[in-house]
Amino acid sequence: MAKPEDVLVVKDKSVVxxxxxxxxxxxxxxxxxxxxxxxxxxxxxxxxxxIDGKVIKLIPLSGKYLPKLNDRVIGKVxxxxxxGWRIEMNCPYSSVLTLKDATTEFVARGAxxxxxxALGDWVVAKIVNVTSQKLIDVSMKGPGLRKLxxxxxxxxxxxxxxxxxxxxxxxxxxxxxxxxxxxVVGQNxxxxxxxxPQAQLKVVETIRKIEDESHxxxxxxxxxxxxxxxxx
Amino acid sequence: xxxxxRFDGRGFDELxxxxxxxxxxxxxDGSAMFKIGKTTAIAAVYGPRELHPxxxxxxxxxxxxxxxxxxxxxxxxxxxxxxxxxxxxxICKVMENALLPVLDLKDWPNSVVDVxxxxxxxxxxxxxxxxxxxxxxxxxxxxxMKDMVxxxxxxxxxxxxxxxxxxxxxxxxxxxDVPIAMLPNSGKITVIQMDGEITxxxxxxIFAKAEAACxxxxxxxxxxxxxxxxxxxxxx
Amino acid sequence: MTHVARETLLASLKAGMHLDGRxxxxxxxxxxxxxxxxxxxxxxxxxxxxxxxIVGVKLAIEKPYPDTPGRGNLMVNVELRPxxxxxxxxxxxxxxxxxxxxxxxxGIREGGALHAEELCISPGKQxxxxxxxxxxxxxxxxxxxxxxxGALAALLHSKFPEHTDDIVHxxxxxxxKLPIGTQPLPVTVFKIxxxxxVDPLPEEEAHMDARLTIAITEHDTICALQKGGSIPLxxxxxxxxxxxxxxxxxxxxxxxxxxx
Numbered sequence: 001m002a003k004p005e006d007v008l009v010v011k012d013k014s015v016v017x018x019x020x021x022x023x024x025x026x027x028x029x030x031x032x033x034x035x036x037x038x039x040x041x042x043x044x045x046x047x048x049x050x051i052d053g054k055v056i057k058l059i060p061l062s063g064k065y066l067p068k069l070n071d072r073v074i075g076k077v078x079x080x081x082x083x084g085w086r087i088e089m090n091c092p093y094s095s096v097l098t099l100k101d102a103t104t105e106f107v108a109r110g111a112x113x114x115x116x117x118a119l120g121d122w123v124v125a126k127i128v129n130v131t132s133q134k135l136i137d138v139s140m141k142g143p144g145l146r147k148l149x150x151x152x153x154x155x156x157x158x159x160x161x162x163x164x165x166x167x168x169x170x171x172x173x174x175x176x177x178x179x180x181x182x183x184v185v186g187q188n189x190x191x192x193x194x195x196x197p198q199a200q201l202k203v204v205e206t207i208r209k210i211e212d213e214s215h216x217x218x219x220x221x222x223x224x225x226x227x228x229x230x231x232x
Numbered sequence: 233x234x235x236x237x238r239f240d241g242r243g244f245d246e247l248x249x250x251x252x253x254x255x256x257x258x259x260x261d262g263s264a265m266f267k268i269g270k271t272t273a274i275a276a277v278y279g280p281r282e283l284h285p286x287x288x289x290x291x292x293x294x295x296x297x298x299x300x301x302x303x304x305x306x307x308x309x310x311x312x313x314x315x316x317x318x319x320x321x322x323i324c325k326v327m328e329n330a331l332l333p334v335l336d337l338k339d340w341p342n343s344v345v346d347v348x349x350x351x352x353x354x355x356x357x358x359x360x361x362x363x364x365x366x367x368x369x370x371x372x373x374x375x376x377m378k379d380m381v382x383x384x385x386x387x388x389x390x391x392x393x394x395x396x397x398x399x400x401x402x403x404x405x406x407x408x409d410v411p412i413a414m415l416p417n418s419g420k421i422t423v424i425q426m427d428g429e430i431t432x433x434x435x436x437x438i439f440a441k442a443e444a445a446c447x448x449x450x451x452x453x454x455x456x457x458x459x460x461x462x463x464x465x466x467x468x
Numbered sequence: 469m470t471h472v473a474r475e476t477l478l479a480s481l482k483a484g485m486h487l488d489g490r491x492x493x494x495x496x497x498x499x500x501x502x503x504x505x506x507x508x509x510x511x512x513x514x515x516x517x518x519x520x521x522i523v524g525v526k527l528a529i530e531k532p533y534p535d536t537p538g539r540g541n542l543m544v545n546v547e548l549r550p551x552x553x554x555x556x557x558x559x560x561x562x563x564x565x566x567x568x569x570x571x572x573x574x575g576i577r578e579g580g581a582l583h584a585e586e587l588c589i590s591p592g593k594q595x596x597x598x599x600x601x602x603x604x605x606x607x608x609x610x611x612x613x614x615x616x617x618g619a620l621a622a623l624l625h626s627k628f629p630e631h632t633d634d635i636v637h638x639x640x641x642x643x644x645k646l647p648i649g650t651q652p653l654p655v656t657v658f659k660i661x662x663x664x665x666v667d668p669l670p671e672e673e674a675h676m677d678a679r680l681t682i683a684i685t686e687h688d689t690i691c692a693l694q695k696g697g698s699i700p701l702x703x704x705x706x707x708x709x710x711x712x713x714x715x716x717x718x719x720x721x722x723x724x725x726x727x728x
Binding site: 015017018019020021033035037042044045046047060061062063064066091092093094132133134159212213215216217218222 | 261262279280281282283291294334336339340341342343344371372373374375376377378379380415416417418453454457458461462463464467468
Binding site: 076088090122149150151152153154190194196197198200201204 | 469470480485
């Protein structure tokens with residue numbers, strides 16, 4: 001039973017701003033994105049309040065991508081190194097793709113690495129190492145990891161990526177099926193797509209709608225209806 | 233001499249009309265416009281992003297950089313030559329000091345958060361308006377922040393302590409200007425400057441008036457941040 | 469980090485549309501707001517799609533140049549503000565800023581947008597200097613055209629301040645407008661592959677082969693040209709680009725707010 005002095009100040013799923021009091025009383029537990037200040041739990045960033053029993057946490061609504069182990073990311077080759085490539089990935093830290101993580105082929109010493117990946121190439125890769133100082137290694141070994149030929153890349157809000165992907169990929173499958181486009185969503189807030197020009201337009205519009213409305217309930221239904229209306 | 237009525241007819245505790253909007257610079261990671269009276273600040277945040285040259289990097293945390301800039305046509309008299317001045321460099325530093333205490337950039341070693349604040353028009357109180365805009369832009373960028381930062385210039389004109397000086401009051405000969413940046417939830421002060429002459433007793437009044445004014449600014453900031461997001465009734 | 473592969477872009481251009489679905493010769497939605505800065509003698513904010521620029525006009529009384537003792541001075545400056553794009557850094561104007569400033573300057577100067585003799589107060593001694601500062605808020609393609617539109621709108625909405633001898637009273641503005649002649653607007657036509665277009669998106673602009681900026685008056689005469697990009701243009705290309713620019717300039721011109 002909650003002590004009488006425990007008071008919840010905000011509603012579940014409401015937008016809260018830094019410093020805002022979310023609840024008072026020692027019965028409430030500050031979760032991610034919040035902090036305790038004396039008797040009260042305060043918002044430690046802009047976010048969506050998420051209340052689970054006595055635990056209050058914030059779901060970020062914006063913010064840069066912070067690299068995490070095992071994330072699938074989209075990146076661009078920005079440098080060719082002695083034994084690998086440097087990959088830029090829409091965050092403050094670039095990563096390194098080493099030869100052994102790039103190909104199973106035998107590559108002779110001093111070989112021209114641009115025959116595998118050239119400057120300006122786009123890839124989908126997996127993060128296999130992140131140090132405390134954010135030195136990052138990525139790998140191309142794994143299902144779906146590859147060079148991205150053609151198509152286009154758009155930047156999305158990295159915090160909205162889970163909603164663009166959907167539960168077990170349901171949202172992105174919905175968009176793929178409706179538009180016939182090939183789509184790859186990187187955890188780092190880059191989305192690659194390829195398909196007919198008109199179909200690509202529909203993908204972009206749909207993704208923008210998800211970014212705008214994902215903090216509201218009934219998203220999947222609205223997106224299905226939207227795609228249907230677009231005749232996709 | 234007594235200051236009976238403010239030059240622009242406002243009440244002594246009355247702020248000029250405020251307007252705020254977030255998301256005004258599309259390329260930025262976070263942005264905001266904050267307008268108070270005829271002082272307009274536009275702030276844009278880029279970052280955390282890669283920091284060059286390397287010797288500026290801090291391996292323990294991300295750092296904050298503020299760039300304050302009056303656009304060439306924003307001054308009261310002649311065109312302001314671009315390129316900054318000693319005054320603008322000082323204000324950059326003051327604004328960094330105002331904002332840094334609420335930020336937590338420990339997750340972002342070696343990186344930088346750049347805040348650019350430009351003024352298309354000014355009528356005194358630029359550093360305070362700049363801090364209000366920058367704080368909004370940082371929140372919009374999703375940076376970890378313990379509190380918002382609000383700021384206002386309290387002043388003394390002749391015998392009266394007044395809130396939110398305009399240019400006429402700011403440049404009045406027998407007056408003092410006390411810009412204050414305050415954290416609205418804790419009431420702590422991250423910037424205080426002054427020029428002119430006041431008594432220690434005046435400071436008590438100044439703090440009380442600053443706190444009340446900052447609460448009103450915070451309400452405007454909160455509303456602006458919330459207004460960026462669609463509501464359930466907008467979509468159903 | 470937006471990007472489009474060249475073949476994907478060409479497929480869209482072949483279908484007759486920009487990546488955002490617009491026809492190739494159409495601008496993104498444009499809004500022009502004037503008098504956005506009370507401290508400027510004239511000002512305008514121009515938004516074209518996601519590109520956003522603020523233009524301010526300041527007037528000052530200065531000595532004329534020795535070779536034009538009876539004419540006012542004109543200066544156009546472009547500040548690519550670091551807030552407006554992650555690739556811009558604080559510091560003095562670079563090559564890109566100077567090029568935009570020079571192109572806008574030439575359109576206004578050579579097109580006779582200002583009657584420079586009417587800016588003379590006392591020949592050889594005092595003339596009005598008209599200083600146009602174009603400051604970017606957000607740069608996302610199509611900058612030159614937005615800058616030129618903003619400069620013209622700000623000029624049209626400028627008012628002289630009062631003055632006593634060479635002292636300008638900036639706090640007392642008269643109702644007297646600047647002596648406007650023609651109304652030149654720069655229109656930039658881009659060539660990518662075999663396709664021509666105006667107002668590209670940033671990821672489209674990255675594939676530019678060549679561009680031609682054509683400053684056009686309201687009488688459909690050309691008052692300045694500037695070619696950019698590393699690929700040469702055929703004469704037929706240029707004729708084609710002028711044709712597109714003339715047409716698009718009519719669309720662009722509709723956005724200039726009426727003088728008050």
